[in-house]
Amino acid sequence: MKKLLLIFLLFGSLLLNNCTKNEKIEIIKIQEDKIENQMIRAYQEGMTAFENRLYFEAAKKFNEAEILFPQSEWAPRSALMAAYAYYYDDYNNRAISELINFFKKYPDHPNTPYANYLLAMSYYNKIVDEKKDLEPLKNSKKQFEYIVENYPNTEFSLDSKFKLDLINEMIASKEMYIARHYIQKEKWIPAINRLKFIVTEYDNTVFIEEALHRLVEIYYKIGLEDESRKYAVLLGYNYPEGEWYKNTYKVHKKEYKIEDIKNENKKSTLKKLKSLLD
Template structure:
């Protein structure tokens, strides 16, 4: 059916006035004659069970609303405590991470000694963790995820949540190191060697267990060579060779610093090569 509006050319001026006047009368009548519906309290068991049914059906928005309603209507019941954490879980499942974190923090403020506190801390951590974006973006969320994951391990080191948190900590630290490397490479390409050195040192000093360390050492040696600080470049190359002797980054670094290929049993290093002597003394 075609829809009409007051601006339609099929309705003349008098008709427009009549419709507008009728609308105003109906609006005034509605404002003066209606009121909010009375509050109706429902049994706590019904509210909670209905919310759990929504969870089973994967209806996360309805579940979160239902659990919140349990707390609103029965704030002092034992079900309210359970509902607070279940609401946080429903928000998390619905990818509403801000609401999930807020609900967990409120739960912990009200019930710091609750037996489910470990799960609340863990849910906060994974809510941050699942918001981590690529290394080209701001890493505030990544740092918040790392802090929250470390809090889980610190508070509950033997829990099942701590085991998973430790795995996520490694991935999160690797992500933060990757961000530092991205910035360091940019500075290196721009010829801003001091700024690049600072970034690569951060990776080496703060993220020693990540996959980015061998490259960070190579880039650090590259920056020192560009500045003409040969001794520092040699020291970095020696550290790289000692810790990552089979790494392709060491092969590139050795060639960069010495102008030679990495020595092998069939092709020993020249005696005049400082780095070659360091290699032989280590291996």
């Protein structure tokens, strides 16, 4: 009788434990469902705010959605939408911060290429005056280069290449601006260094011809005629029809006439190079 009672008590205890565990699981599930519903509601409110152009408010709602249920698949979506809303509202520093956190939390997310592009654009939008602040230029250039290298077959890569061309033009513009300042002050060595930097690093920009011509002028002025002729040859060989080559021609041909340039350009490349080196 005692054995039967013991078995009954043990069975009852196990049954009670199982019921308690099931109840706990059920409670947890209900709580998770409730939190997920709250998160989805916050996300939807964020989308509504965004559509109504309340971008800062939208970002806050997306942040709230991510915090409510960080283990949900909606969390990375919310994080990205928050970054996009901040970016769209020109809060670029907040967008950058959101995206850096996104990479830390969701390193393998499928939308990582887009997140990298959005980060590059956030840096790019911070460019206000390239002559005063190079940091946004450097950061955006580095990020666009990363996209081109790591996601070459995406639409983001195509636009990144275009943005890189614009950034290079801006950097070259700054270098030329500084070089002209040194030339006015007759500080020849720093001017030469800036101009050479343009020639070696930014030869695909619109400033390459002026940079070569300025080198011709400076070297001629300080008495280094061989160096001056070297850059004159380089300019004439690559840009024979340009206005800057016409100015360079004046430096080495005192009896300058426009007809001389036209006749010079008709010569063979070898004769052209020799004529400048004579």
